[in-house]
Amino acid sequence: MVLESAGVSIVPADGPTGPGKVILRPLTLTLSEQRIAVIGANGSGKSTFLRLLNGLVLPSSGTVMVNGHDTVTGGAAVRRSVGFVFTDPLSQLVMPTPMEDVELSLRRLKLPKNQRRSRAGAILASYGLGHLGENSVYELSGGERQLVALATVLAVDPSILVLDEPSTLLDLRNTRRLRERLSVLPQQIIMSTHDLSLATTFERVLVIDDGGVAYDGEPAEAVARYRALVG
Numbered sequence: 001m002v003l004e005s006a007g008v009s010i011v012p013a014d015g016p017t018g019p020g021k022v023i024l025r026p027l028t029l030t031l032s033e034q035r036i037a038v039i040g041a042n043g044s045g046k047s048t049f050l051r052l053l054n055g056l057v058l059p060s061s062g063t064v065m066v067n068g069h070d071t072v073t074g075g076a077a078v079r080r081s082v083g084f085v086f087t088d089p090l091s092q093l094v095m096p097t098p099m100e101d102v103e104l105s106l107r108r109l110k111l112p113k114n115q116r117r118s119r120a121g122a123i124l125a126s127y128g129l130g131h132l133g134e135n136s137v138y139e140l141s142g143g144e145r146q147l148v149a150l151a152t153v154l155a156v157d158p159s160i161l162v163l164d165e166p167s168t169l170l171d172l173r174n175t176r177r178l179r180e181r182l183s184v185l186p187q188q189i190i191m192s193t194h195d196l197s198l199a200t201t202f203e204r205v206l207v208i209d210d211g212g213v214a215y216d217g218e219p220a221e222a223v224a225r226y227r228a229l230v231g
């Protein structure tokens, strides 16, 4: 994944024309490591950075290339490569039950309906969620919902998994479960987190500060730089 001078600025729809508010300053990066963490204070620009990676946010200058596809001109191909897990699973679980959510995700594979259903059941079972397939999404615990959200994203086997602070709503046990689940995935993982001990287990850590990359490299050094920034 390559970001070439990709910056993001927002021009208010009803505001004066002009360059707009800069949310992310231009940056040039190649993201090739298997495990990359993104840390930084609230409002520093982490979500905006992650959303650039699957085309949820488009750069106002420069290009973002994912597996050879430009997020502006090849959005559909990019979304097939990049699975995105939101902080709050309820913002991505749109169907009444986990089974229907995974089936919806599998529609992209154009399988016959009965195969979709049996595959969705097998996927949920592999996450230990088989018994909850027909329950209302609203009756699940936060941890169960986050696992369902992960299952729906991984059901179509993206090559890259982007997660935006996925453990924020989870207790210690579910955070540990999520960590264990992520650690065995073959996908490239790019994840923002406020869990600094988790960040130090990654290969490369980006520190985002005030819309720019303040540090990019070795995890222990990244955490030290972040601590120094927030005082």
Ligand SMILES: Nc1ncnc2c1ncn2[C@@H]1O[C@H](COP(=O)(O)OP(=O)(O)OP(=O)(O)O)[C@@H](O)[C@H]1O
Pocket: 010, 023, 040, 041, 042, 043, 044, 045, 046, 047, 048, 049
């Ligand atoms: N669509 C938008 N319009 C205007 N401002 C925005 C928009 N999206 C983000 N911002 C602003 O850009 C800044 C960075 O937001 P972003 O959500 O990327 O931060 P973050 O580091 O993920 O924060 P947090 O840790 O709180 O989730 C914030 O000041 C936010 O208010």
